[in-house]
Amino acid sequence: MSTVIATDPGAGHLAPPAHRTITMAHGGGGRAMRDLVADLFLPAFDNPALAVLEDQAQLDPGGLAVPGARLAFTTDGFVVRPLVFPGGDIGKLAVCGTVNDLAVGGATPLALSCAVVIEEGFDLVLLAGIVASMRAAAAEAGVSIVTGDTKVVERGAADGLFITTAGVGVVAPGVALSAAAARPGDAVLVNGPLGDHGATILVARGDLALETELQSDCRPLNGLMQALLRAAPGTRCARDATRGGVAAVLNEIAGSASVGIRLVEETVPVRPAVRGVCEILGLDPLHLANEGTAVAIVPADEAGAALAAWRAHPYGAGARIIGSVAEAPRGRVTLRTSLGGERLLDLPLGDPLPRIC
């Protein structure tokens, strides 16, 4: 029996005719699995490298053939609860996360892989929606999903759906971003407000009885990064500020380069709703996760051009210079508060936990 998940070319969405659920047969390597791949994944990720259905994707070396170009390769596993949240879902996250890991290294993403682990009983309509969202995110990032794997595990062995993506990209000759390259005097840039994703997920879990208009900032950053590298070719390094937030990323950079990083609180962009959630729960927006926020360290004389390039990009309209690199305190990040006080901005401890009072 075919799983029958038809595409609706008009709407651009996958529209299964009836609610069905994933069974162990969908992971069994037989007809049900073949149909799932043929009906769901192939039409969504449609590209020649995938369509041949070999055990590996064979890619045109393209930009890699240029002398001095390098291959960038990354992988990431995605687990999130809830699977669908304002501004995205696990599928969009899985594509953007891997694209962004390539992009902040200065790489142009070429192709992604996608492995899914699905819990028995998972809703096929929900799966189709998540796959459609992966397709849309990949299209936006200009990258193909060229190979994949599907596994089904027994009910209770997974929390709905886990996705692992890996990505390859090409780093152009002369581009060499590294956290160790940060130097005193450099400017610290972010491309937009901090903590939107983390606060959205906290609210979306529904435990807080809070309602906000917040949306995750989940989005591909390769276009933004290319704009940065064109405007500020001396850019030292960039990172996407996912788990642990901007605080974690800056602590890593300060440690790698053995420099101090000094932030100025008034310049740190945070939406009022995120500030509100943080005030209520006793959390720090600089510790909240982001999924479309990059931090870049740029030489002072290129900071203006970098900022202008980001602000001209749709995903950088809220870009700000939030601080600078200093000699000291080595390996630490400090924050000058709006009142003129100064404090350490340390790494967060695991997941942010709300305070009792």
Place this chain on the structure above:
Amino acid sequence: MKFVDEFRDPAQVRALLARIGRLVDRIGGTRDRPVTIMEICGGHTHAIFRFGLHRLTPEGLEFVHGPGCPVCVLPMARVDDCVELAQRPGVLLTTFGDAVRVPGTRGSLLQAKADGADVRIVYSPLDALELARRTPGREVVFFALGFETTMPATAAAVLQAEREGIANFTLFCNHITVPPPLRALLQDPDMRLDGFVGPGHVSMVIGTEPYRFIAEEFHRPVVVSGFEPADLLQSVAMVLEQIAQGRAAVENQYARVVRPEGNPRALALMDRVFEPRDRFEWRGLGEIDSSGMRMRERYAAFDAERKFGVGYGAGRARPAPESDGCRCGDVVKGAMKPPACPLFGTACTPQSPVGALMVSSEGSCAAYHQYAGLREAAE
């Protein structure tokens, strides 16, 4: 943000700092012999470090961080009892976020969860009650802790459970009250404190009257304070004014929230469900008379200690020894600054806390570690 930004106005803060500077000079506070003010509440400690206020106030003024972090003052034995409860078959243990990291002698609730116990973080005791409704086959235990701030909500959950006849919901009650430990601190001969910044949220429930003994018996000023930087600095200035004038009274800076009589409805709820225990152990402070609360006999069915025979319910009141070298007690009494503890930042860090004060972000050691170690870091 309405009701927040106006209390973080840099111009207002500068004016308050100047006033504090003049008052400290007038009183004669110096670096070697500073005027010492204890902020009782962990929320105030957190705000001081978060806004860097301790680096803005004059050297002749010293903040002493008081015992007002309910997570930090919980003794190891109570955490051990809670872990033991969580590990019982059929128990689903619920609690507030930062309580899961508090170390007992056999690890924390987070460790118990990793080892297979069903431990869940909730945002209110009513969420725990909802879990009990939804999982009738499980014994849902709420690890209740906190000062008078959180007690009314816990009482309300018990009364709601009683009304609905929910039989699988109990409290492991660790609620504590603010005035008894203050009396214990003031009676300690080693203590040298010139005044107090009183807790805002607790006072919203109990009002300002319960602090009167501090002014009348011990002749120290108390100013109940809000949590924004301008609130705190204004409260400090009000304490200093009293000292400069040789007065000792209870004043209320947080009048927009705190009424002198407190919240009678919340007080009535608490009184219906809870009564003081004769003694309760505080981490670092030892046993303090009438400082902890237990559930009244009428609500015994909702008391995890009685139902499961743990803690005081098992006739057990043994103090669990603190770790070697841990000086949490001296820090809580204000007799020692966190960095002076031999374990601070080496054996004891927020990643692997030895003492309770490193556990919660409101604990003074964690606050020092997170926000204050700038000078050491620069060296």
